[in-house]
Amino acid sequence: MQNDLEADRRNMEKKTVTYLIVPEPAEGDVAYFAIAPDLPGLLMYGETRDELIANAPEAMTIYFDAMNEDGHEIPEPGTYSIERIYDMEEPVAITFEYAYDPANVHWDAAR
Numbered sequence: 001m002q003n004d005l006e007a008d009r010r011n012m013e014k015k016t017v018t019y020l021i022v023p024e025p026a027e028g029d030v031a032y033f034a035i036a037p038d039l040p041g042l043l044m045y046g047e048t049r050d051e052l053i054a055n056a057p058e059a060m061t062i063y064f065d066a067m068n069e070d071g072h073e074i075p076e077p078g079t080y081s082i083e084r085i086y087d088m089e090e091p092v093a094i095t096f097e098y099a100y101d102p103a104n105v106h107w108d109a110a111r
Contacts, residue, residue, distance in 0.1 A: 012099040015107075019077050020091040021056055023049050036094075038075050039063055057096035064098055064105075073108035 021034040021044065032052045034044045044059045046052025064074050 010099070013102045014097045014099050016095065016097050017060075017077065018093050018095040019060065021053075021094055022091050023052050034092075036060070038077050040075070053092055053094070056092075056094045060094065060096065061098060064100070068100070068105050073106045075108050 019036050019038055021036045023032050023034040023046075025031065026033045026045070030045045030047070032046045032049050034046075034052055034056070036042050036044075036056075039060065042059065042063045044052055044056055046055055067074050
């Protein structure tokens with residue numbers, strides 16, 4: 001099933017996106033967590049800060065796919081990040097290429 005999805009993604013339209021995440025130390029079993037202020041509800045985890053950052057594109061892809069399946073528009077990166085993170089830990093810009101079917105995925109540019 002995963003290989004089918006990967007094969008399908010190779011034939012899809014691609015969009016390079018950049019979102020800010022805010023990695024912060026966590027308590028308990030997880031060493032780091034991060035939010036992406038422009039992606040409500042997305043919470044990422046990692047044993048190290050570097051692992052969290054490396055895994056962020058995959059987490060965002062899963063988030064985008066879930067938004068698409070639920071019929072929601074995918075939020076475009078916006079100024080909300082800048083307004084929200086000024087007093088948080090140092091943000092990290094995550095840039096990656098998202099493969100999608102333009103007939104089924106809609107980007108929310110009204111932000």
